[in-house]
Amino acid sequence: MEKWSIQKLFQSQFDGAASTLNVPLYQFKAAQAISGCRTETMGSHAQYCANGHLCGVFYNSCRHRGCPQCQYAAKERWLAEWSARLLNVQHHHWIFTVPHELLMLWRYNREWFQNQMYLAVSNTIKQLSRTKAHLGAQPGYLLALHTWGRNLSEHPHIHCLITHGGLDDSGKWKSPKRAVMFPVKVMRRLFRGKFLSGVKQALADGMLVFPPEQQARQLTNLSNKLGRIDWQVYACAPYAHGLGVAKYLARYMRGGAINNSQIVAVKNNVLTFKYKSHQTKKTERQQVSLPKFSRMVLRHLPLKGKPTIRYYGVYHPTEVAKLNLARAQFKQPVFMGIQLPTWQDILNKLGTTLSCPECGSQERIAAAPVKR
Template identity: 35%
Template sequence: MAITLQEIFAGYFDSFAARFRVSRDMLHAAWCIQHCRTRTLGGHVNSCPDGHYHSIAYNSCRHRCCPQCAWVPREQWLARSKQRLLPCPHHHVVFTLPSELNPIWRFNKAAYANTLFAAATETLCQLLDDPKYLGAKPGILAALHTWNQTLMPHVHLHCIVTAGGLSDDGTWLRPQKNCLLPRKVLMIKFRGKFKAMLQQKVRSGEIKLPDSISPNDFKRTLAKLSGKPWNVKSFDAYRDGSGVATYLARYIKGGPIGNSRLLGIRDDKVVFRYRIGTQDGGDGKRQGVAEVPIDQFLGRWLLHVPPRRFQTVRGYGLYSGNQHSRIDEARCALGVAPPESEEPLSWQEWCESAGMLDACTCPVCGKRLVSHHEFAAGRGPPSEAFGWREKRGQAA
């Protein structure tokens, strides 16, 4: 029987937290998952304007790792991103860090991820600034992911990169080759940058080594990794960036696993679907079924909760979002006008745009539901909420 992440946390997290060390960020995420769209968070009433239908809608937790309430925030992020992207081809570049460094990431999540962002984007910007490859300023949108399909640590950065850039004199330049940058050059420069930045942060104390890794062990690990190729992928250009942005949106909100992949609990194990990647002999399309003990499943999921207020999606170059980005100049060079600001859509409009009419319209007359009578956390809706139409009619 299928199960939801909320049901798993409601049934097993308290026991897990009593036996294992859990950070404040993890506790907060678990609390949000357990109480999303429940009486604990309060809510409001949705009603047909003609009084045919009433329903109680409890508030969402809005935690970025919650799969239950991620759909609207994900669509909002995607809409903003598509509006921001320039009308030109884009490349998808992925920087993956060696698994040998995962213990350092676990104890220094924010500083380690900041190092990855800096090393990857500096590599791209510096190489693309070279006239041999482009000689211009690109637009880069980078998104951090820390998991694979079985929720094991897999720290990597997805980058959407414009296939071209803005020169100093304001003209739009296209790359010299279809591949944007030679993969080996990209890998070697990124590997050198990340290693140098990581060593500097360890020396300064910004990144601390876990007890299981001595300074000498750290040096030996880096030396060993220097002779190995790192996993850096650069894909052929997409016609525009919206396709890659749509792919990324699935991971920006909703956490490491969605409810649709959860199959149930059997013999004290969580059963879920996963895609079999190339590293496991698959093609990334064929699916397998994993059975993971409940404690391990919770531990894996909690491992990927980002620090609160940590920015997992960032813009650089033309997409940096500051007054120095020159994105309006880039639009002018490409012959397009800046996008007009649009009024944010209501939840009813989002549902209608996705064809989810059952969620936002009256099942009797088909009119759009109206939200009213908000009620506080831990409370239920007031009784007068269900006579709302009559009072509304009298007031009119």
Template identity: 30%
Template sequence: MKTKKQPESSHTKHQSTGEWEVADIFHGYGEAYRQEYPLPYDHQKVMKAIMTCRTELLGGHLQQCDSCGFERLVFHSCRDRHCPKCQTTVKARWLEARQTELLPVAYFHLVFTVPHELNMIALGNKKEIGTLLFRAVSQTLLEFGRNPKNKLGGKIGFIAILHTWDQKLLDHFHLHCLIPAGALSPDGSTWIHPNSDYLFSVHALSVVFRGKFLDFFKRAYQENRLSFVGKTETFSTENAFQNLLNCLWQKEWVVYCKPPLDEPKLILEYLSRYVHRVAIANQRIINVSNGNVTFTYKDRQNNTIEECTIKAVEFIRRFLLHVLPKDFMRIRSYGFLANRSKKKDLTRCKELLGVKAAPSKMTSTRDLLKEMFGIDITQCPQCTKGKMLNIKEIQPLSETYTINEVFTMFGQADTS
């Protein structure tokens, strides 16, 4: 079965944009990766979803322009949250919903980072360590908000998003938090503005965050909620685990606060890029050939865009490091933005800040994508005047194929 024509020494570019994709790397080098590393079921599921996304394997529609008669095949998306080319509509709706919650105040962008000494344990315990990280950060921020000594003395609100990667796709566990500058008073009668250009002392936040996380971490160990396998097995004994705790207590944990933003839409748009996908966008992949992958990354120290070239198998290994546990929520809201209290508290915050309640509306997918990203999904690409209409449904070829069959269907690049 042919889905993409295979070049002799490298894999094919995306047909519509001319860009390389993560799917191309999986197509060309997934089998080579499997020969070198174990491939657990959750990784197989992600690879299969990305490899079959928008191909005839998933079915789709034949569309025709109502003006010039141009026809095209449009295949279904995999909708996997790890897929770099999926979730555009979901992302747009998330961004639209968050924009309706914005308040007319400055916003702070805080980043809480776990020391790299914990990375290997975190990779083997993603759900548990991720949960501890959310709990430690949320309790730290909410307590600082309630404490009058920290200049507010009320209920703050914030969105927290878990990232597990750095610009080179290596493991780097941290939470991004977007926080409005201010708090709702305990009796709900006043909006409390901060009396300085910063929200809380990052050093004080770091100390409390470290204490809470390590307390939760120690408790998880004592209750046998942590798994120690492979290279982390050495930490399973009480003495080794205590030595690790001592090392982590001695480190200064990183909490970074960017200058307050008067236009929070900008940081929302930045965060939205990572809300419904993981690790890397296809646009950053600039070449796949001869067993190597070249992609761009941002050098934050020099504020420059650089290129990184690694083996394709290593690229796959790094990408799969960030597969999330099933049903794990990597976006969470707290305080007056928490789902259980948002309707009452956020409405009150808007009233106190003089924000008029906007009528709720359900924007169509077409209008939403056009407004957010300038994409008209119904416009004919040929004449740009007509609208593309579905004229025939294409049934999926199969829904029961295995990862082995997918590798066989798409073929593999010559990686010898």
């Protein structure tokens, strides 16, 4: 059976067929990049060993964040840095989801919508963290945006990894009074209120684009309706350390919403892919046409120049002094950055060793790009 990949899918769908797929320019450019990844389209470079012997000429990677072929090293480097940064303290994993009635607003205002999600979640945590009845200190937390369900449905939500406690004004680590840190019902109401407040302000400022079937009055009515129901804010069981959640986030921070191993078969222009269902806890299969599957994958690619993970509190990159103040209280060494793993280190971790065919040296140096 012929083996398919996201790259091969895009190569078949975007060869002069961009107009038929009707996708935004940034998605079309992403598909072009992924289609050309590690092919002659991207050009090539030579690699030499430390002793100057030519080890080979290789095609360049596209380096697009949504490419499932060339982003493994980037994920490993992020995980290596955050494995070293994380405080040796219990962490919580929260998931914030907006109602699916707002998906039309999401489709037409994606940049504004995802920024509003980050604001609503971060301001909710800041407000509760400052309140002495809950914590009265500054925790460290990071927020990661995911836009998909496991079956590639549109499901924008925020994952939050947050320390159990934080630094108070005197610089001492303070633990919360509750095992779950913050009450779930209060988190739900604050997140809902802050998000809908942002919607109303954006309406007043004329910042939103409306879908054909929805106008300002209808969105206002929908916001009022959604303000009276519970939103999905889920508190996972606490983790003894944040590394488990960090590994989960690293898996999805780059490389797209689906990996090549999930593509089961392609026949008669219909693709079958598999996923593990949240509802049944079983592996399910779904069949869609090739053009539809391409659109499903592309709509979950990150917006150009917009980070999908943001950092706050003592985990913010500018707050290293506060981070080290907290680390000292947990008897952790000062964090001053780490030597990120090279692609050779990553290959060694995977059990793959590259050696020079002439002298056996395992150290390689990439030379200037080879002209096409």
